[in-house]
Amino acid sequence: MPLTHTVINKLQPSSTSIDTKRPDKHSDGNGLQLWVRYTGVKSWISAYRWQGKQQTLTIGTYPVMSLQNARQRNIEIKRLIADGVNPKDHKKEQQASQDGLNIFDNIAQSWYSERKTHLADSTFSRNYSAYMRDVKPSIGQKNISDITAPDVLAIGKAIESRGANEMARRTIREVGQIFKHAIRNGLATHNPATDLAEAIKPHKTVNHSRITSQQLPKLLKDINAYGGDVLVKLGLWFMCYTFVRTNEIRFMEWQDVDFKRGLWTIPAIKMKAGRLHIVPLAPQAIAILEQIKELGFSDKYVFFNTSTRKPYSQGAFINALWNMDYKGKMTGHGFRGLASTTLHEQEYMHEAIELQLAHDRENKISAAYNGAQHLKYRTKMMNEWANFIDDAYAGKIDNVIHGNFKQSAQKLG
Numbered sequence: 001m002p003l004t005h006t007v008i009n010k011l012q013p014s015s016t017s018i019d020t021k022r023p024d025k026h027s028d029g030n031g032l033q034l035w036v037r038y039t040g041v042k043s044w045i046s047a048y049r050w051q052g053k054q055q056t057l058t059i060g061t062y063p064v065m066s067l068q069n070a071r072q073r074n075i076e077i078k079r080l081i082a083d084g085v086n087p088k089d090h091k092k093e094q095q096a097s098q099d100g101l102n103i104f105d106n107i108a109q110s111w112y113s114e115r116k117t118h119l120a121d122s123t124f125s126r127n128y129s130a131y132m133r134d135v136k137p138s139i140g141q142k143n144i145s146d147i148t149a150p151d152v153l154a155i156g157k158a159i160e161s162r163g164a165n166e167m168a169r170r171t172i173r174e175v176g177q178i179f180k181h182a183i184r185n186g187l188a189t190h191n192p193a194t195d196l197a198e199a200i201k202p203h204k205t206v207n208h209s210r211i212t213s214q215q216l217p218k219l220l221k222d223i224n225a226y227g228g229d230v231l232v233k234l235g236l237w238f239m240c241y242t243f244v245r246t247n248e249i250r251f252m253e254w255q256d257v258d259f260k261r262g263l264w265t266i267p268a269i270k271m272k273a274g275r276l277h278i279v280p281l282a283p284q285a286i287a288i289l290e291q292i293k294e295l296g297f298s299d300k301y302v303f304f305n306t307s308t309r310k311p312y313s314q315g316a317f318i319n320a321l322w323n324m325d326y327k328g329k330m331t332g333h334g335f336r337g338l339a340s341t342t343l344h345e346q347e348y349m350h351e352a353i354e355l356q357l358a359h360d361r362e363n364k365i366s367a368a369y370n371g372a373q374h375l376k377y378r379t380k381m382m383n384e385w386a387n388f389i390d391d392a393y394a395g396k397i398d399n400v401i402h403g404n405f406k407q408s409a410q411k412l413g
Helices: 005-010 015-020 067-082 087-099 104-115 121-139 149-160 165-184 213-224 230-242 246-250 283-295 314-323 334-345 350-357 375-393 405-410
Strands: 024-029 032-036 042-050 053-062 263-266 277-280
Touching (some): 032 067, 053 087, 067 087, 104 121, 104 165, 121 149, 149 165, 213 334, 213 375, 230 283, 230 314, 230 375, 283 375, 334 350
Antiparallel strands (some): 042 053
16 A cells, blocks of 8 residues: 555654664555664665666655655656666766766866876876866866767767877767776766767878979078068078968067077967977077067967958968969968978987977887977087078088088987
């Protein structure tokens, strides 16, 4: 017979319950039971079958939970079962939600704490920085059960749009690992990141147009004779001396330049590889910056377009090269390729060249990377490179970088 408040109030632990420490079970029907424990505590229990096994779930205590509320909660449990949801899992998720445990960032921080002990400091720093920059702002404050595959894919696509395809794939896989961590701890039931990395197109090697070292003297003379925007002209010279990416020049800020030490520190958030990068500045590069600073166009950006009131577009530099009749012959990226080829031909240390180019490659070089690595070697290498540029402009193409620098500079690394 169904229970009533009168019956429930009269119920007391039986002598058997007191002796055995096992509760007396009283049924209300439809799987709802009231267990009277030997201590006198009366607990509401919902009994049900899940995947062929008998299960019970404590849903409250009497009189805190009334008979009417217990019956309503029992009906809700039966609905969950009909929808294919295990009531115990649902209760755990609700509890986690109340405690903030299933907020994605909380789960991610827990996972990163575990991972930190198993990874090299440089690898952990790279991965964690990418999470803080690209993942947390997007889904960090979401309930993990509310995050969908499109949410995760959107993160990857945003990274891909920066040209960092491999980083996009790595980030999606990392989100997937966080979901697996949540599943192991009962905070999630599925992984929306599964197989999403395949949606990111593999990075295609692009052969950027560039001149040869023999054609460099003419290009430098053409740049010097360029009659267009003075800052674009100076920017092209600056690229010659530093061979950084066009985007890195476009968003260069005065606060990142140390004139006294001759260093330009590019924050990780501005780098394609997502790592802080230090660029040694030769005296020629410093002289260009001092010339720009005297113009006083901006207190923030170095290459600031006074017409648009924002940094120059990427097209500003490529259009200048086209106007000098280098369309299909030279690009902003071409300065990087030219420097890499020339420095390798002069037998500079490969690792130092790759570090200076800030290449994001999955090898021992990038894995061990830190911004100041081989800085003394790279500083002298960049000074030698700047002198080579000056010699090329002066027509002294045979007076290339001295080959014996390799041996002496390696001692400095």
